[in-house]
Amino acid sequence: MWLRFRRDDFMLVAHFVGLFMVGIGLAMAVPLLIGIAYREPAAALDYLLGMGVALTTGALLVNAETRPERVTHTHALAITAFGWVGAAAVAAVPLAASGNYGSYLDAAFDAISGLTVSGLTVVADLDHLAHSHNMWRHLMQFIGGQGIVVAALSLAVGLRGGAFSLYLAEGRDERILPNVLHTARFIWFVTAVYVTVGTISFFAVTVHLGMSPDRGLLHSFWLAAAAFDTGGFAPQRMNLMYYHSVAMELVALFLMMAGSLNFALHAHVWRGAASELRRNLETKVLAAAITAMSALVLVGLWAHEVFTEPFGTFRRGVFQVISGHSAGHQTVYGTQLLEDFGGAALIAIIIGMAIGGSLSSTGGGIKALRVGVIAKSVVLQVKRALAPASASLHTRYHHIGRRILTPEVTGAAATVFILYLVTYVAGAVIGAAYGHSMAEALFESVSATANSGLSIGITSPSMPTGLKLTYMFQMWAGRLEFIAVLVLIAQVVLVFDVKGVRTT
Amino acid sequence: MKRLMWGLALVLAIVAPSPATAAAFTGPVLSPAEVVEIDRSRDGSVVTVEGEAVGEHLRAVGGGRWVNLLGDDVGLGVWVTDEMAEQITYFGDYRHDGDIVRVTGPVNVACAVHGGEFDVHADRFEIVAVGAVREHEIEPMKGVVGVTGIVVGFLLWRLYGRRRDRRMI
Incomplete structure (x- = not known):
């Protein structure tokens, strides 16, 4: 109804x-x-x-x-x-x-x-x-x-x-x-x-x-x-x-x-339970993602041979990865991301932005806990496929206490995950339609939807109105994690289309 | 032998790179935006860049100062000596148009001296035009509309409070 x-x-x-x-x-x-x-x-x-x-x-x-x-x-x-x-x-x-x-x-x-x-x-x-x-x-x-x-x-x-x-x-x-x-x-x-x-x-x-x-x-x-x-x-x-x-x-x-850490995690650390920091699935995923993406960026930068001095390479590369996950402060120019970072490093930063921070943090993106829950669910499905038919397998994860991974939790995480992916790609297609390369368009689209803020150079006062409106929608929908926006759109549609609809 | 030595010295003076490289450079004057998008094959080559000095000059690690030049709405960090930085009269901000500065020196896409910065090291520095105080037009009508709006808003808020108390809806 x-x-x-x-x-x-x-x-x-x-x-x-x-x-x-x-x-x-x-x-x-x-x-x-x-x-x-x-x-x-x-x-x-x-x-x-x-x-x-x-x-x-x-x-x-x-x-x-x-x-x-x-x-x-x-x-x-x-x-x-x-x-x-x-x-x-x-x-x-x-x-x-x-x-x-x-x-x-x-x-x-x-x-x-x-x-x-x-x-x-x-x-x-x-x-x-x-x-x-x-x-x-x-x-x-x-x-x-x-x-x-x-x-x-x-x-x-x-x-x-x-x-x-x-x-x-x-x-x-x-x-x-x-x-x-x-x-x-x-x-x-x-x-x-x-x-x-x-x-x-x-x-x-x-x-x-x-x-x-x-x-x-x-x-x-x-x-x-x-x-x-x-x-x-x-x-x-x-x-x-x-x-x-x-x-x-x-x-x-x-x-x-x-x-980019969960405020609930801050509360636990504030109460003296600092061990939650290393046990929490969310921080584990965030740490693993930052480490993996930093490694990929560094490899990409060294392979591209523009940044040759180790300290400068580390300083520029790792900062952009962490910044992509969170605030979007830039220590390199947008043109450098495209020209001097190389494909591997660029992809690593895009993935970092797409994942984003933690649930209930100030950060955006898919969120580390959802990525962790989906990853655990994939592992569980593989285990079930390998186990005898009579076996009953469950998996647990730690997030402010031990929790059982239920189908509802996985389903909710997967729904938001898919909505983010669809929006990332849709924004990239629109950006590409305005004449930007797919890499540039995807970078800016992910940045807007994940509320990251890194720019490869597309966003500027001279940007076409259609692209401005696209990014504005992406920033708004991404910040609210889509559900509120979809409800709003549904209500507007329902106002004009009352066929088969039961009212309150 | 003496003639040969003089000949060698003359050849060296002509072909060898020297501190006078920047002084002798007569390439085009680029904006900071053009420098940032420079062909990467020119990394390390000498360029001349002109832009407005903005903000303030900042201490650089290992000595010298940083001056940020603005042009085509793109900023570029230029490493200068203390003496060069002191020549700047105005830095651009809300109240000022900054001095227009022209700098010649090597451009570094990832400076090995300054932790991978995209910068230009100034060998030659000149003030092309001294900045000025910026004037900002005051539009009193904005204030009139604003104050009126605040008063109306306050009255509407009071109205809401009274309606809520009386449950008029």
């Missing part, structure tokens, strides 16, 4: 979307204050404008429903899918007004990219961007990394009804603490600790490099937020290459790796 949304269901969804918009509007107070503090009146006015649009639109939608307690699982999925679009729509307003984006669509591209912590960007003249605009770009990643639903939950803003459904709908699979509100607050607590440590570490390096303290502090916070939230934005066009510093890259590596 299909549950078709009626008018009051859409009103309920609109109410929550409005709440997210109001939240985004209030968050714009931060770049507004930065604009005032750094005497950037023209840019500060962009945030006054953005706040006005976000608060008016948001509050108007909030009025659509005054009894928001009756949130079902289906509502939660639609709220989340629409909510991310609504949040990005108003988040783009100050960027569009900045003059650094060719159109509102370009600003919306960066807003989607920021909130979904992808890191692909079409901003023009980034090196002359105001501090307030850079603060907003990175703040979007700071909010989006944890999720806008988690942000609202942690502030307990009107989401108590159906809170857990909303939490799950945002692509999170685990309740870390018994209470979902406490879970949301714990996620923010972990993030705050890492971003603070990262900011202090980056700041020490920037001071050593000779940056002024105020500029160094801003860069440090932005980079720490982008790295831990696996975002990939940076305040300069050259991304991390701007700093020419191994120390900066090491701090970023630490934060990216921490950000």
Whole structure:
């Protein structure tokens, strides 16, 4: 039976979307204050404008429903899918007004990219961007990394009804603490600790490099937020290459790796159960994938003979693998990925991006646990084929405790796995249709869908509109792990096609 | 014998590479974007690149400074001496157009000295044009619309609170 949304269901969804918009509007107070503090009146006015649009639109939608307690699982999925679009729509307003984006669509591209912590960007003249605009770009990643639903939950803003459904709908699979509100607050607590440590570490390096303290502090916070939230934005066009510093890259590596770990794992380590780190299937798969892909990249680089010096080869190669799994910070140019890395290294980075990070982390992609579960299931099937017919074989895996691998778990993992693969390939075909080579098109498509953010050079302000829309959809669908988006599409289809449909 | 020695010295002076290589280079002036996409067979050869100095100059490991040049919206790291870096008056940022700098030196796709960086080591350095302070037009209408929107948004939020209290829907 299909549950078709009626008018009051859409009103309920609109109410929550409005709440997210109001939240985004209030968050714009931060770049507004930065604009005032750094005497950037023209840019500060962009945030006054953005706040006005976000608060008016948001509050108007909030009025659509005054009894928001009756949130079902289906509502939660639609709220989340629409909510991310609504949040990005108003988040783009100050960027569009900045003059650094060719159109509102370009600003919306960066807003989607920021909130979904992808890191692909079409901003023009980034090196002359105001501090307030850079603060907003990175703040979007700071909010989006944890999720806008988690942000609202942690502030307990009107989401108590159906809170857990909303939490799950945002692509999170685990309740870390018994209470979902406490879970949301714990996620923010972990993030705050890492971003603070990262900011202090980056700041020490920037001071050593000779940056002024105020500029160094801003860069440090932005980079720490982008790295831990696996975002990939940076305040300069050259991304991390701007700093020419191994120390900066090491701090970023630490934060990216921490950000790609499951928040439930962080909770266990926080409680003193550090052994979970080496027993967990997810971390084992992640470590194995990073090791294997790094080895493949290094072999590829040495075979290609552009990077000949061992330290430089290791520094450039391994960083891109870990960055591909997580944030998408770049220490090489897009053209280098194509010309100087060679086929083997390029494939390794694409696979790394496709796998991504952990469940319930800030990272994207298929996720290491799903890959591990599917691999274990394959091994189980082989064992069953070899065993006597009377044998009953089961397999277990360790993920926050011992678990039996059930057909339901395998099926759910395989479903998401297939959806990611289909989207990776579909995006690549569209990219190829726009005239890019299949390797380039696949790289950019995987990067967008897995919310990685590495770019081989396709993503730019001059990119065709169709390709911008494709990548925006991929970033959005990938961040929500497809189900919420598919539910939204199904509901829209059901509105126009009522044949054989039973209504609620 | 003496004549032979002079002859050898003359031949060596003509054919041997010398520190004057960069000074004598008269190739085309490239943008940072062109340098990044340079044919890889020219790795290690001398190029002249011109772009806007952005951000600030940064300490380089082993001495010298890094200056990042921007051109065609692509940045390129150039290793320069402390004295060269000090010649720059403005670095590009929100408030400034940076000095336009022209640098001649070898380009390295994966620099062996600097941990695999894609860089140019400046042998010759000149300021082509001094930067300037950037002006940003203030549009008061944005503020008017924004403040109006904030007030309307606040009133709508209050309206929601009152409707919710009264369960009007």
